[in-house]
Amino acid sequence: MERIQRNFLWDSYGDGYGVTTPLVNWDIVCSPINYGGLGVKKIAVFNKALLGKWLWRFGLEKSRLWRRVIASKYGVNSGGWHTRSIRGSHGCGLWRSINSGWSDFVPYVDLVVxxxxxxxxxxxxxxxxxxxxxxxxxxxxxxxxxxxxxxxxxxxxxxxxxxxxxxxxxxxxxxxxxxxxxxxxxxxxxxxxxxxxxDGLRWRLTGNGIFNIQSYYLALRENHPVTFPWKAIWGVHAPRRVAFFAWSASWGRILTADNLMRRGYQLAGWCCMCRRDGETINHLLLHCDMAFGLWSFVLQTFGLEHGPSLYSLDLMAEAE
Known part of the structure; x- marks a missing residue:
């Protein structure tokens, strides 16, 4: 499934022979937007978060028929909040898969006396x-x-x-x-x-103490905060294709000549517009003679100097 997602996202960056060229690491793509990602769900982690809903319901819905059947088949321990470990290879593996996530689930649960x-x-x-x-x-x-x-x-x-x-x-x-x-x-x-x-359960990750799939998913993802100008990219009224290009450029991943050569392509390294300096992201978007005049005008409008790198754009984002 994730391969299908990746191919869908990067299909337009292929070489024409069925080989796609991923621009950004998939872990970054799956990070929240405010952490520099696209907010795409990691399927395996999201599936575990969805199954966590059944662990939550098992602890609370003790009079339900489905819960009584599972408790009778596998037994319960620790006060009846979850079933015993399932080690046998026979029988249905559905609850075995759900119950295997208890060790990841329990740190976010408090017992209410x-x-x-x-x-x-x-x-x-x-x-x-x-x-x-x-x-x-x-x-x-x-x-x-x-x-x-x-x-x-x-x-x-x-x-x-x-x-x-x-x-x-x-x-x-x-x-x-x-x-x-x-x-x-x-x-x-x-x-x-x-x-x-x-007696009941309280979910630590929400203010009302009720289990929430999104909060559990984010906890399982273990996101590492990064400084990223996401508001300047996704918070403006620009076409999504333009915003996606700006996002790729902020990560330094657009297919400039230097990036293509790192990927093994044999081509001239000079800029396709000025045909002089090496084509890097900073050169193509900021320092090329054809881009310099445009950016100088834009930055002067915001009272900024034309900096040596894309850091100037970060300053613009902070100014907003």
Whole structure:
């Protein structure tokens, strides 16, 4: 599929014999527009983001028939928020493919405590960025019930909303361990304000806490911000073909003589307009005698000097 997309994008830059010439790296093309790309979706990553919707629904729609069937077939763990790992080679591979994305999905999910009967006290991540078993490994090793739920460790007052923690250990602690125990209960007492209703999920990447495919896709893409004059290219009223040419030129990828020679073509390196200097992007668009007069007029209109490179265009973008 991505090959079809690439061929469609670069088909007009072929050599006439069915061989296309990609101008810009595909990873850049698939970056968001404000990061210098074209916003084209990477199919494999976008597919994983789409499948993440089913992981989200599996954790919330516990009364639905499809969820009960999958849970019955594969089993659940960690409080029933996802199925167990599927290692067998037999059976339908659809849910196996969906469930394999859990490790990428779970860092962006928080468990919202209400009754606490579906959230494992030590194992699930509910009071910070890590589970309690990772924050306090020594205390976890001494816990009397490592699979305890939050509900089983809470004592709720019938006359008020006050709650107390009742965590049991299999041994007493030494004097040098008391400070760690105190930190443990201090963390617990900072998380005693629970919502009414049932335990649920909260999506970290959106303001309303609801799963969003686009936010998950961007998180999976791991975009690296770059300085790029995207507003000067795509934010003006210019034909898309012209904007695409300006985008390619900003990345230094239009097929000037020097770029063609780097790709193995044998041709004269001089400029096709002035027929003197080597044809580079900066020369062809800015410094050639035929282009110099035009750009001098444009830049003087904006109060800028004719700079040595396309950096002058970046200054124009910032001025806007």
């Amino acid at each position: 209400s009754t606490g009967d579906q959230i494992l006290f030590w194992i699930n991540r509910w009071c910070g960025d890590r589970p309690l078993k990772d924050i306090f490994p020594d205390l976890y090793a001494c816990a009397s019930n490592r699979q305890a739920t939050i509900a089983s460790t809470l004592i709720r007052s019938a006359s008020s909303s006050r709650v107390e923690w009742n965590v049991h250990f299999v041994c007493n602690f030494n004097d040098w361990e008391v400070e760690g125990v105190a930190s443990f209960f201090e963390l617990l007492h900072s998380h005693t304000s629970f919502k009414e209703g049932v």
